[in-house]
Amino acid sequence: MQDLTPPILYILLFFAKGREYRPYWWSTGNPSFLIDLLKQQKCYLPEVENFIADDIILDSFDVDHIDLVALLWQTGYLTFAEKFTKREKIVYRLKVPNKEIQLSLNELFIDYLTDQRHAKNAWQDKLYDSLAAADLDAFKQGLSSLFAGIPYQNYANKIIEKYEGYYASVVYTYLASLGTPMVAEDVTSKGRIDLSIQLTDKIYIIEFKVDQPGRALAQIKERGYHEKFLGSGKTIYLVGINFDSKEKNITDFAWEEI
Structure with missing residues (x-):
């Protein structure tokens, strides 16, 4: 039977060698088009962390009329916080994941x-x-x-x-x-x-x-x-x-x- 190394050991070795955990993924994937979309749609920024949307919005993707909420959700910048019914329709409250x-x-x-x-x-x-x-x-x-x-x-x-x-x-x-x-x-x-x-x-x-x-x-x-x-x-x-x-x-x- 082959021995398995606990994942925590790799994490400890990572920091023991002077490595740093930083959001490098953000630097490589920073979307400039998101800035342009913010300008176009004049978003009130505090609302980003409390958006409410339905399936129609979240599943939509029209390159000529991109919805900011749909874009943020589909690219992983927003995730589900709560699911509830409003006016006989299922809607979702969204949040920033972390x-x-x-x-x-x-x-x-x-x-x-x-x-x-x-x-x-x-x-x-x-x-x-x-x-x-x-x-x-x-x-x-x-x-x-x-x-x-x-x-x-x-x-x-x-x-x-x-x-x-x-x-x-x-x-x-x-x-x-x-x-x-x-x-x-x-x-x-x-x-x-x-x-x-x-x-x-x-x-x-x-x-x-x-x-x-x-x-x-x-x-x-x-x-x-x-x-x-x-x-x-x-x-x-x-x-x-x-x-x-x-x-x-x-x-x-x-x-x-x-």
Whole structure:
């Protein structure tokens, strides 16, 4: 009878010889056409990790009219999370399969949104560090600098029907690419939170508005978005951010600690 070597030994030998496990598959298969499709279909990026589709969409593949959801599913960037019936039709909730793909997709989205390939690591660190330290002034400054550095042509060349979605997508992808635990369009009994971020001892509830100064924080408080987190034992921060569509940057930033 031939001896079999446990697979774990090969893994241990791999690391013992100084090897590194990294997503090399992504580097060799990074689809540039996915970027083009994102531009064409003006996808609200946080929704990528919570798509709902039926068999007709998932099985479709028309080279002249490629559906983004179908493409992501057929190429393995999305997988099934849940199957349920809606209006007497079977539908599927999709998700990103693992952390590796999630991080890589968000890195790709950052390139699509901002064209700041060389500066993105510095911006990511600043934003994450400010949240970890509950330094909201630094968080605001980091966001303002981030948006100030986005080339004008990124706005001029894109017909952004929902400005709010664009700004939210930029913030979401920068933080999501770090693996920060967050939920976009977080559902409560009184509405949807644009973005909720949960760190070890802190929760941030963020609402984005465009050309509505003072409205973002007021909406969080009026609708009691923070109430679902009151029993968490964590410090809760309510953050309202307003962007000016002409200035393409933050003109009102207000926050409160609960």
